[in-house]
Amino acid sequence: MSLMRNKAFLAAVSIAVILSLYFVLVANHAFLFLESEEWAAKGIGAAMLVLPFIGAWFLVHEFRLGTTVQAMADHLDSEGRLPLHDGETKPSGRLTRESAEAAFEVASRLVEESPQAWSSWFHLAYAYDAAGERAQARKSLRHAADLYRAERRRERSAA
Known part of the structure; x- marks a missing residue:
């Protein structure tokens, strides 16, 4: 695995861990609201509990896509078929x-x-x-x- 790929992978894992900790924190607060006697607080707690599940689903979905895209790129690279756009470029490096x-x-x-x-x-x-x-x-x-x-x-x- 190349150094750049290692850094990108570590960055993705780090962000996923931080985001997961955030989901746990939000879920913890949601349970505190749910324990309240007030119905409004219980409603807020229930709504807050939904957010970590949506976020976790999105995180897993995107991580899965990222690993699959990397596997596809590795497969194409091993066959020498990675997409290379060698046309004229702008000063930014993007293609014209x-x-x-x-x-x-x-x-x-x-x-x-x-x-x-x-x-x-x-x-x-x-x-x-x-x-x-x-x-x-x-x-x-x-x-x-x-x-x-x-x-x-x-x-x-x-x-």
Whole structure:
């Protein structure tokens, strides 16, 4: 594992631990409200108890996505197929609009040719990111991750 990847992983774990501690603190306060005699306090306690569960679900969901995306990137890297956008760049390092559109065109064609291939959706996600379309990039990465996990399940059940 590279040094940058180690740092990113440690940062993600650290934030997850801090967030988990926050969830415990909120849940503790929620239980204190629930023990109150006042119905309004009980209502606040019940509402506060919901928040840590939503946060925990979101944290697990995002961590799972992150680990799956890393596994997909490792898989593509081992095959020499990581998406590399080598077009013209701006001083910031981002692709120019024309280069981003060209990368998006190539990635879109890959998805059209192989809509069930997770690698096609992975490349499309990076093309969306290069074009500055973060929401679409995330949506494509989620779809790629779903396809990747399904493929892994099929491989395990066939073995």
